[in-house]
Amino acid sequence: MHRPEALLSEYLSSADAVRSVVEACADPQLNRREASGAWSVRQIVHHLADVEVGDAMRLRQILAHDAPLIVAYDEGQFAARLHYERASATSLAIFAALRASNVSILERISQADWSRLGRHEEQDRYTVEILVRTGIEHDRLHLAQIQRALHTAD
Amino acid sequence: MSLGAAERAELLERYRSAPSLLRDSVAGASMAQLDGAPPEPGWTARQIVHHVSDVAVMGALRLRMMLLDIEVELWAIDGEQMSIRLRNDKRPITPALRTVEALVESAGSILDSLHEEEWRQPRPVPVARSANAEDWLSANLRHIEGHVDQIRYALTGTC
Numbered sequence: 310m311h312r313p314e315a316l317l318s319e320y321l322s323s324a325d326a327v328r329s330v331v332e333a334c335a336d337p338q339l340n341r342r343e344a345s346g347a348w349s350v351r352q353i354v355h356h357l358a359d360v361e362v363g364d365a366m367r368l369r370q371i372l373a374h375d376a377p378l379i380v381a382y383d384e385g386q387f388a389a390r391l392h393y394e395r396a397s398a399t400s401l402a403i404f405a406a407l408r409a410s411n412v413s414i415l416e417r418i419s420q421a422d423w424s425r426l427g428r429h430e431e432q433d434r435y436t437v438e439i440l441v442r443t444g445i446e447h448d449r450l451h452l453a454q455i456q457r458a459l460h461t462a463d
Numbered sequence: 464m465s466l467g468a469a470e471r472a473e474l475l476e477r478y479r480s481a482p483s484l485l486r487d488s489v490a491g492a493s494m495a496q497l498d499g500a501p502p503e504p505g506w507t508a509r510q511i512v513h514h515v516s517d518v519a520v521m522g523a524l525r526l527r528m529m530l531l532d533i534e535v536e537l538w539a540i541d542g543e544q545m546s547i548r549l550r551n552d553k554r555p556i557t558p559a560l561r562t563v564e565a566l567v568e569s570a571g572s573i574l575d576s577l578h579e580e581e582w583r584q585p586r587p588v589p590v591a592r593s594a595n596a597e598d599w600l601s602a603n604l605r606h607i608e609g610h611v612d613q614i615r616y617a618l619t620g621t622c
Contacts, residue, residue, distance in 0.1 A: 373545035392576035406565035
């Protein structure tokens with residue numbers, strides 16, 4: 310793996326990039342979406358927060374227990390049932406706070422801890438390192454989606 | 464348990480105030496105090512703050528899964544084991560305090576958005592022992608308030 314410091318730096322900066330773009334949005338911009346039927350910026354923020362909650366729990370489970378079961382979830386159900394029309398400021402706050410909290414844990418784990426395993430329902434191999442790399446990719450994917458939505462004409 | 468609207472609103476207000484109680488309970492404490500042995504064997508104030516934060520993470524996920532009617536039999540945690548493995552005796556408390564504040568505010572926002580029938584709808588959440596959203600709120604409030612008392616005792620020897 311890369312040096313953990315480099316990976317952690319990416320893990321923090323990818324979340325910061327999302328936060329910076331969303332914080333600069335006026336409220337009406339949060340309703341923009343890249344295409345009809347796609348999630349709005351507001352819904353993406355809620356999604357990022359809910360995924361961060363899930364990842365924070367997964368990280369704690371994997372580090373604290375031996376090969377815990379990692380449950381997969383249906384993100385569409387989250388959006389449909391958790392009132393994603395609500396204000397997104399609190400979700401942006403938990404996204405940032407949990408990322409910082411997760412990093413404060415990751416900064417102190419051993420090299421061996423990065424390879425600790427969870428038994429993911431849908432993936433063959435799921436380690437702390439994979440959780441972090443997946444988180445970075447997820448941030449980038451949705452940052453690009455947010456940027457496309459914001460550049461879509463009214 | 465079934466609450467009236469006023470009782471529920473009061474509970475929600477107390478829940479939203481709980482992170483301030485937590486922050487106040489450690490305000491001004493020195494490093495030595497945060498890490499000082501409590502009057503009786505148990506966690507230090509620092510470890511308790513992290514435990515509250517870790518349980519708030521679990522509670523946030525349980526709330527979401529509960530509202531999706533997903534059974535979550537797997538999230539019983541070993542608090543002692545988690546405290547050791549997550550180095551809760553070493554980590555700074557500021558990220559943990561911010562996490563609790565953000566998660567409580569977010570949960571409050573989700574609970575605010577629930578329709579009346581969603582509050583009382585029975586949910587399949589065996590391990591969380593929260594039969595519905597009202598139970599979840601009461602249990603998560605009690606958890607923070609209980610540990611605030613424990614922190615005060617750890618720091619001062621009195622509740």
